[in-house]
Amino acid sequence: MASGTLLYAQSGGVTAVINATASAVIQAARARKVRVLAGRNGILGALREELIDTSRESIASIRSLAHTPGGAFGSCRVKLKSLDEDRAKYERLLEVFRAHDVRWFLYNGGNDSADTALKVSRLAKEFDYPLTCIGVPKTVDNDLAVTDCCPGFGSAAKYTAVSVREAALDVAAMADTSTKVFVYEAMGRHAGWLAASAGLAGNGPDEAPHIILFPERPFVEKDFFAKVRATVERVGYCVVVASEGIQDGSGRFVADAGGGKDSFGHTQLGGVASHLAGRVKDELGYKVHWALPDYLQRSARHVASKTDLDQASAVGKAAVDYALKGMNAVMPVIVRTSDTPYRWKIEAAPLSKIANKEKKMPAGFIRRDGYGITDKARRYMEPLIRGEAPPPYGQDGLPRYVSLKNLEVARKLPDWEG
Amino acid sequence: MASGTLLYAQSGGVTAVINATASAVIQAARARKVRVLAGRNGILGALREELIDTSRESIASIRSLAHTPGGAFGSCRVKLKSLDEDRAKYERLLEVFRAHDVRWFLYNGGNDSADTALKVSRLAKEFDYPLTCIGVPKTVDNDLAVTDCCPGFGSAAKYTAVSVREAALDVAAMADTSTKVFVYEAMGRHAGWLAASAGLAGNGPDEAPHIILFPERPFVEKDFFAKVRATVERVGYCVVVASEGIQDGSGRFVADAGGGKDSFGHTQLGGVASHLAGRVKDELGYKVHWALPDYLQRSARHVASKTDLDQASAVGKAAVDYALKGMNAVMPVIVRTSDTPYRWKIEAAPLSKIANKEKKMPAGFIRRDGYGITDKARRYMEPLIRGEAPPPYGQDGLPRYVSLKNLEVARKLPDWEG
Numbered sequence: 001m002a003s004g005t006l007l008y009a010q011s012g013g014v015t016a017v018i019n020a021t022a023s024a025v026i027q028a029a030r031a032r033k034v035r036v037l038a039g040r041n042g043i044l045g046a047l048r049e050e051l052i053d054t055s056r057e058s059i060a061s062i063r064s065l066a067h068t069p070g071g072a073f074g075s076c077r078v079k080l081k082s083l084d085e086d087r088a089k090y091e092r093l094l095e096v097f098r099a100h101d102v103r104w105f106l107y108n109g110g111n112d113s114a115d116t117a118l119k120v121s122r123l124a125k126e127f128d129y130p131l132t133c134i135g136v137p138k139t140v141d142n143d144l145a146v147t148d149c150c151p152g153f154g155s156a157a158k159y160t161a162v163s164v165r166e167a168a169l170d171v172a173a174m175a176d177t178s179t180k181v182f183v184y185e186a187m188g189r190h191a192g193w194l195a196a197s198a199g200l201a202g203n204g205p206d207e208a209p210h211i212i213l214f215p216e217r218p219f220v221e222k223d224f225f226a227k228v229r230a231t232v233e234r235v236g237y238c239v240v241v242a243s244e245g246i247q248d249g250s251g252r253f254v255a256d257a258g259g260g261k262d263s264f265g266h267t268q269l270g271g272v273a274s275h276l277a278g279r280v281k282d283e284l285g286y287k288v289h290w291a292l293p294d295y296l297q298r299s300a301r302h303v304a305s306k307t308d309l310d311q312a313s314a315v316g317k318a319a320v321d322y323a324l325k326g327m328n329a330v331m332p333v334i335v336r337t338s339d340t341p342y343r344w345k346i347e348a349a350p351l352s353k354i355a356n357k358e359k360k361m362p363a364g365f366i367r368r369d370g371y372g373i374t375d376k377a378r379r380y381m382e383p384l385i386r387g388e389a390p391p392p393y394g395q396d397g398l399p400r401y402v403s404l405k406n407l408e409v410a411r412k413l414p415d416w417e418g
Numbered sequence: 419m420a421s422g423t424l425l426y427a428q429s430g431g432v433t434a435v436i437n438a439t440a441s442a443v444i445q446a447a448r449a450r451k452v453r454v455l456a457g458r459n460g461i462l463g464a465l466r467e468e469l470i471d472t473s474r475e476s477i478a479s480i481r482s483l484a485h486t487p488g489g490a491f492g493s494c495r496v497k498l499k500s501l502d503e504d505r506a507k508y509e510r511l512l513e514v515f516r517a518h519d520v521r522w523f524l525y526n527g528g529n530d531s532a533d534t535a536l537k538v539s540r541l542a543k544e545f546d547y548p549l550t551c552i553g554v555p556k557t558v559d560n561d562l563a564v565t566d567c568c569p570g571f572g573s574a575a576k577y578t579a580v581s582v583r584e585a586a587l588d589v590a591a592m593a594d595t596s597t598k599v600f601v602y603e604a605m606g607r608h609a610g611w612l613a614a615s616a617g618l619a620g621n622g623p624d625e626a627p628h629i630i631l632f633p634e635r636p637f638v639e640k641d642f643f644a645k646v647r648a649t650v651e652r653v654g655y656c657v658v659v660a661s662e663g664i665q666d667g668s669g670r671f672v673a674d675a676g677g678g679k680d681s682f683g684h685t686q687l688g689g690v691a692s693h694l695a696g697r698v699k700d701e702l703g704y705k706v707h708w709a710l711p712d713y714l715q716r717s718a719r720h721v722a723s724k725t726d727l728d729q730a731s732a733v734g735k736a737a738v739d740y741a742l743k744g745m746n747a748v749m750p751v752i753v754r755t756s757d758t759p760y761r762w763k764i765e766a767a768p769l770s771k772i773a774n775k776e777k778k779m780p781a782g783f784i785r786r787d788g789y790g791i792t793d794k795a796r797r798y799m800e801p802l803i804r805g806e807a808p809p810p811y812g813q814d815g816l817p818r819y820v821s822l823k824n825l826e827v828a829r830k831l832p833d834w835e836g
Contacts, residue, residue: 014586014591041594070587076595158815165816166434166717169488173432176459177494183712200816274692294709295600299584303813311420385815390808397576397723397803398583398618 004103006323008054009039010138011044011109011116013154016070016159016301018138019311020110023070025064025136026054026315030062032324037100037409041074042109043116047089048416049096053409066313066400067391069301072404079112082296083119090123092276092416097124097131099412106325108136108316111144114331115355121329127175127179135331135351136319138312142185142193145357146349146383147333153300154308154384157197158295159300160186160241161385165201167291168208175237181228183290184209185273187297188243191361192216194297199373208239209372213272215245216361217370219254225283227371232286244270246277302399306387311344318346342383422521423638424741426472427457427464427528427555429534430487434577434719435730436556439526440490441483442470442734443554445714448480450742453793455518455827459492461534463526465507466834467514471827482820484731490822492820497530501537508541510834515542517830522741526554526734530561532749533773537745539665540769553749553769554737556730558716560611564767565751569602569733570716572726572802575615577718578604578659579803583619585709586626593655597772599646599698601708602627603691605715609779610634615799617791619675626657627790631690633663634779635788637672642694643701645789662770683817715789720817724805729762736764760801 008025010018022038029036038052039045045052052073065072080086099107109116114135121133137144142153164184171182171195192214203210210231213219229237246254255272273290281288289325311334318332330348337343365377373381391399426443428436447454453563456470457463459758463470470491472480483490498504511741516521525535532553539551555562560571582602589600604612610632628649631637649656664672673690691708729752736750748766757759783795791799809817 014588044594067721068587069584071591074594075591077592078595161816162720163714163718165819166487166719168711169486169718169819170432170713173428173489173493174495175495176462176492179713200814273694274689289712290710291712291714292708292710294707294716295585295588295597296581296709296711299588301584302580304800307815382814386817388808388811390776390806393806396618396800397725397805397806399580401583401587 005035005037005101006104006106006320007037007039007046007051007097007102008106009108010071010073011042011107012075012077013140014069014075014331015138015140015298016069016155016304017151017309018108019068019070019072019250020309020312021138021151021316023062024098024313025106026062028317028320032320034324034404035375037102040408041334042076043078043080044076045074045094046096047418048333049411049413051100051364051409052406057404060404061404066309067301067399068401069299073406080116080119083123083310086207089418090120091206092418093120093414094123094127094129096413098129099407101129103129103132105133106136106319106323107133108138110139110141111354111356111358114351115303115305117350118329118355119363121334132323132328133215134319134323136315137331137333141188141191141192143358145354145359148336149311149334149384151308151312153301154305154311156194156298156306157190157200157381158385159303160194160197162303163200163293164209164239168201170310171237171239178287179289180232180286181238181240181288182274183240183242183275183277183288185271185290185292186241186243188215190215190358191254192243195241196361196373196377197385198241200378200381200385203385205282206235209241210235211371213242213246213374214366214370215238215243215247216366218249220249221255221279228280229284240276242276244272269286291393299382301391304389304391305385309386309389314346322348339379342386423519423664424452424456424522424524425469425515425520426454426524427460427526428491428493429460429525430488430493430495431530431558431716431815432487432493433558433716434487434573434722435569435727436526437483437486437488437490437555438727438730439554439569440732441480442731443524443738444480445734446738448710450738452742455520456491458826460494461496461498462494463492463576464511464514464826467829467831468473469518469681469827470824474825475822479820479822482818484727485719485817486819487717491824496717498534498537501541503649508537508836509836511538512541512545514548516547518678518827520550522549522551524554524737524741526556528557528559529723529772529774529776534767536747536769538771549745550741550744552737552741553772554733555749555751558612559606559609561609561776566754566762567729567752567802569726571611571719571730572723574612574716575728575799576619576723576803577721578612579616579618580601580721581711582616582627582657582659583771586619589655589657596705597707598650598704599656599658599695599706601658601660601691601695601706603689603708603710604661605660606778607663608633610661611779613659614779614783614791614795615803616659617801618796618803619808624653627659628656629789630791631660631664632784632788633661634784636667637664638667639697643698646698647702658694660694662690664690674731699827719809722807723803724807725802727807740766757797760804823824
C-alpha cells in the first residue's frame with residue numbers, strides 16, 4: 001500500500017461523463033490500495049476541510065458512477081487567483097493536505113483548474129511538501145490546449161447532433177402549415193464547438209441544420225435574414241443553430257440585445273434563440289419556434305458518446321498512474337494518432353502548457369460563407385460522437401443513476417475563515 | 419386482394435412514434451395485399467390530390483419508419499369545420515377518394531382529426547359512397563377521451579422525466595457556488611400531462627423536481643416564491659417544472675406576462691420558464707437557469723418508451739384490421755386491464771365519443787398542495803414510460819432515421835382551388 005492519500009476534486013461545469021473519470025480514478029487507486037478522498041464541491045471542500053471518504057462507497061456504487069451524469073461529489077465555480085493574491089487560500093490547501101496526508105492531488109476541470117493545480121504544485125515545492133499535482137481534463141467547451149479533445153465534449157456534441165436531427169424531422173413534417181423556422185441555442189460563450197457539432201446532423205445545403213451561427217464570426221442580421229428566407233423558399237423550412245456567444249460587428253453579445261425589462265418592468269432574461277426567433281418573426285413574418293436545452297445538453301448521459309466515455313475513463317486511469325509515478329504538474333491528454341480509423345492514446349502534457357490557455361476552433365472548421373462546418377471539422381468531430389453507451393434502466397423506465405453516501409472524514413483543523 | 423385503396427394521413431403535431439403507427443398500418447395492409455396511399459401533409463394532401471404511393475418504398479424503409487421520429491409523409495395544422503361550413507372541402511375529399519378508389523380512410527391524429535374522420539364518414543353515407551373511416555390515436559398531449567393513454571405521450575413523458583432527472587443532477591452538483599434554481603418548461607397548453615410526467619423523475623419532497631406548476635391550478639406567485647425559497651434553504655437548490663399553459667387567478671396565461679417588446683422595440687418572445695426565471699432572480703436573488711426543450715420533447719425518438727412504441731404500432735395494426743372489417747367511424751383505443759403487472763389491450767371505440775372531446779388530467783393526480791403528483795398519477799404514468807427501444811445508430815454516431823422517397827401517384831382531377 002502506497003503511503004498517503006489521493007485527493008480528487010471536480011471543478012467547473014459538470015458533464016455527462018465527469019463521473020466516469022471519477023469512477024476510473026477511484027477504481028485505479030483502489031487497485032493500488034491508495035485511499036481516495038474527494039473534495040465536497042470541488043476545491044471548496046479542500047479549503048473547508050469537507051473531505052468525502054470514498055472508501056465508504058461500495059464498488060457497485062463506484063462502478064455506477066461511470067453511467068451517472070452530474071458531479072457526484074459536487075463541483076464549484078471558484079477560481080483561485082495568483083499565488084500572491086490568494087496566498088492564504090493556497091496555504092490553507094497545503095495545511096489541509098498535510099493534515100490528511102494528501103500526497104496526490106487530482107483536479108478534474110478545465111484550464112482554470114489546470115492553473116490551480118499548477119500553482120498548488122509550485123507552493124508545495126516552495127514549502128518542501130511532497131505533493132504530486134495532476135490536472136484531469138474535462139469540459140463540454142472543448143477549449144483546452146494541447147489535448148486533441150476534451151472529455152465531456154463528445155457527449156454534449158452527440159446530444160446536440162441527435163437533438164437537432166430529431167427536431168428538424170418534426171419541423172419538416174409541419175412546415176407546410178405551421179412552424180417554418182426553428183432556432184436551437186447551443187452552449188459556447190467563447191467558442192462555437194457545440195454549435196459546430198450540430199453540423200454533424202446533416203450534410204449539404206438542404207439538410208438541417210441549414211444555418212449555424214458561430215461566435216467566431218460577426219453576426220450580420222441582414223445576411224442572416226436573407227439566408228433564412230432563401231432556405232425557407234428553397235427547402236420549405238429552416239433550422240438554425242446559434243451559439244449563445246454570437247456577437248455583432250462591434251463585439252456586442254446578441255444575447256444581450258434581447259432581454260431587458262418586460263412591459264411590467266420585470267427582468268426578461270434574454271438568450272440568443274429567443275431573440276433571433278423574435279426578429280425572424282418581426283422581419284420575415286414566418287412562424288418560429290425555438291429551443292434552449294441549457295443544462296440538458298451537458299447532462300444527457302442517456303445519449304452519451306462511447307468514445308467520450310472511454311476517453312473520460314482513460315484520463316482518470318492515467319491520472320492515477322501519473323500521480324503514483326510522481327509525474328508532477330502534468331495532465332493526461334488525448335492524442336489522435338489516426339483519423340481513419342479513428343485511433344487515440346493518452347499522453348502526459350505539462351500543466352504549464354494548458355493552464356489559462358483557451359483553444360479556439362480552427363478557422364478551417366468554419367465554411368467560407370460562415371454558416372456551416374467544413375469537411376475538416378466533420379472529420380475531427382465525427383469520431384468523438386461515435387458509439388453508444390446507454391445507462392442501465394430500471395423497471396420504472398428511468399436510468400439508474402447512483403447517489404453516493406458522501407460521508408466526510410473527521411476534521412482535524414479549525415474552521416476555515418475564508 | 420381486397421379491392422380498393424387505403425388512404426392514411428397524419429394530422430397535427432407529430433410525435434416520436436407516429437411513424438411507428440404508419441409503419442404498422444402499411445405493413446398490415448401489405449400483408450392483406452391492400453394498396454396504401456398517404457396524404458402529403460395530412461388532409462391537405464387529400465384535398466390537393468397529393469397522394470404518396472407507399473408501394474414505391476422498400477419494406478426496409480417501411481420497417482425503419484418504426485424508429486424514425488417526425489411525420490414521414492408530412493402532417494398539418496388544419497381543422498375542417500362543420501359539414502355545412504366546409505361542405506366544399508368535404509365534397510372535394512370524397513371526389514379525390516372516388517378518383518383513387520379510396521375505400522378506407524385512416525386519419526392519425528387527435529380529437530380534431532377524430533372529428534374530421536367522423537364527418538367524412540357521415541358525408542360518404544349521405545352520398546352513398548362506400549367508405550370506412552377510422553381515427554387512429556396520436557398526441558403527446560394525452561388528452562383524447564375514452565383511450566387510457568395516447569400514443570406519443572409515453573415517449574414525450576419519458577424524455578421529460580429523464581431530462582429533468584439529468585439536469586437536476588447537474589444543478590445539485592453546482593448549487594453551492596452557481597445556479598440554485600432551474601426551471602424546465604414542458605409542453606401542455608391546456609393540460610399538465612407532460613409537466614406531471616416530470617414528477618416521475620423523483621420521489622418525496624427533497625428529490626427533484628421540487629415544484630411542478632400545472633395549468634389545472636391557478637398560479638399564485640407569492641406561494642410559488644415561498645416554496646422556491648423554502649426548497650433552496652432546505653435542499654440547497656430547487657428544480658421547477660412549469661407547464662407552458664399555467665394561468666394566474668384571473669385566467670391570464672403566465673407566458674403572456676413575459677415577452678412584449680425589448681428595449682429596441684423588437685418582439686421579445688415570452689415563455690413561462692424565462693418569465694419565472696426572471697421573476698425568481700428579481701424577487702429572490704438566486705442565480706437561475708432555464709430550459710425550453712420545445713420540439714425536442716416530442717421528437718426524441720432516441721429515448722422513446724417501449725410501451726409507447728408498442729402501443730403506437732398496435733393501434734396502427736388494429737386500425738387496418740377494423741377498416742378491412744368495415745367497422746366504420748371507430749378508433750382503436752388502449753384499454754388498461756391491469757396496473758400491476760401493467761397490461762393493456764386494443765378495443766374499438768366510436769369516434770362520436772372522442773371527436774372534439776378533451777380529457778383533462780384527473781384532479782386526483784395533483785397533490786393537495788398543487789405542486790406535485792400523487793401516487794395515483796405515478797401508478798398511471800409509470801408503465802407508460804417503461805422500456806427502452808433505441809433506434810439503430812450508424813457508424814457516424816447518429817440514429818439511422820429513414821427518409822422516404824414520397825413519390826406521388828398521378829393526379830386524376832383538376833387542381834383544387836381551396
